[in-house]
Amino acid sequence: MLNPLRPYSARMRRLLRLAEPDFMAGAVESWQIAPADTHRVYPASYLPGQIDRIRASVFASLTEAISVLTRDGEERESPTMGWRFRDIDLVDGVLYRDGAEFHLRNRARRFGFAFQPQQAISGALYETWTTNRWFGSWLMEALAAWPLAQQSGHALTTAVAPRSGSHAARYEKLLGVVPERLSGDVHFDELILFGDQANNADKIRRQVEIRDRLIAGRNIVPVPGVFLLRGKGGDLRYLQNERELADRLANERGYLVVDPMAMTVDELMNVCGGARVITGVEGSHLVHGIIAAPAGAAIVPIQPPDRVAATLKGLSDRLGQRFGLVVAEGNDTVFTLDWHDLALTLDLFD
Template sequence: MHSLRPITNRLARLVGGGRKEFLDTAVERWEISPAEKVEIIPGIWLPDQIEHVAQTEFGALSDIVACMLGDPQEPIAATMAYRLRDVDYIDGALYARGAEMHLRDGRHEGRRLSYPRPERSISGAIYESWIGNRWFGNWLLNDCMTYRLAETAGHPVTTAPLRGGHIARYEEVLGMTPERIGDVHFDELVLFDDLHNNASRQARASENRARLLAGRVCKPLPGVFIFRGTSGATRILENEAEIAERLEVEYGFRTLYIDRHSVDEIALAVGGTDLVVGVEGSQLAHGVIAMRAGGALLTIQPPDRVTSALKLLTDCWRQHFAMVVGHGTIGGFRLEWDDLRRTLDLIAARNPQNPS
């Protein structure tokens, strides 16, 4: 048998029904952590950095400036859970009554009119997100925290296949043992609204850091530089190797390479420092999860792709966020050493345990 949910959802929108929010189909909802006001730590950057910005990502320049200003009493929404019934997961999307939610890019996204009904039925709690399936950093720092909710709410499930490398090892050390599913029908499904940096998220961030560092003796380091190179989406810092070397020689940093170092090696190094530096990108999530609260993450950014997205994550992990903007484009940009040095001085002034 086939389900016509995709076409009926589309027809409802065409006749003026609008797009129904997926979580509105829930039969039950409950509050995990209440709304509250939280201190948001101001970001750290040189006074002239705004003049270097040519183009922003994930928000306008005014949004980035507001994010960097911080807020001593920012209203933070509650963490919520939702129970839904009679939900199909097909080819990267969840389908319920009159609504759909995509967890990953599917082959038929936006074009499907119907689908064969899944033969298998289960109940479970999904902790993953579209953004986490797209970017490793969001998986590690967002979805892996929501897993802690899924394991208490019931049976954690994920649409992600078995993977090797860093992901497999993180799942192991964080105690994540989800059931991996393909196309399936959910008799009952629990989902979460868990993107708000309230006390619950901050506590789960601390728990995941503790799990990662448990049993490790981390020797103190002045700083760690996480080398990006050509990994991930294009952001080529042409003098990255030179900067890494100068940080090693002049500040005593250790350089880590994500294609050479394991999760355990990275955690052992980052767990002993209060300063992580690197080109803005998901590889810096290795630094955020292992670095102590109160440390600082310094992101090096091309002027045509400036973002404060990682600050939303360091805010949760109670770390300082800093940025310095180079010259050029994502296809090839350079950072002046003096700009980096002066930014390190600002971080040291804010956080005296860091190098000056």
């Protein structure tokens, strides 16, 4: 059963500034689920001077983020991996093995050491800290990894059941996602984790299958583009002239302007499934559009200069979509974008 000393030993290691052991190195078995391969990638389309506006990035170093956005040619993609562990404890969102830890979510308890009643179980987790932190990451990564856990025979998640009528609940319904949900502290007799970051052929296949299932049976009508409003929802990334840009796209280019929070998943799939362009402030809400838009569609996130992210580029690559880079002026939370910068960037895809 759960070993009460493991969280304390991990905390003591940090206090003593000792090197952190590699959690994956403790696997009793590792295997290749899908092989490495080579994937053709195309650079983002952007106007002169846009790269120079980028001051900081998230989820990767500035150099790595710019590389992902601008690389052109054949890229070697890593394999999809599986790791099997024995005798693992899950305490307050953190996995522990002797001397090592792996975080799945932020701790709810200050020190994470006040043990609750536990169970012993075996199975496969398809989540990560990132997918538990951001809805967009869950939508584009956890749902793609779900089939891997499902194939193991016992798919598990620490995420609570989504609220009835929520976007997450509908996505799970449409995609047949029915994991066993864990609550409290748990001891794993056996645990399987996955390494599924690479855009190899198998992940591309799974992502395309998700799109096909989400738009199956719908009467999809082509539209020039969809602008997905963000406003001040979620983590603050406020485009001050968002409504002005949206209105001009609607009036001058025939774009549909939608508020994802005011629409159901089915409405979003119907609207975005035929969009030639998906645009709006970079963030989780754009993933609704990207995962439904057809191959060849242009994905143009409006990026804050102090918070440029390349993660949506990876998703659009999997779906055979084109990608645009347009960087606003301001900081990471409040910024503006000149209409001509957006309009001329969109013109690159005509």
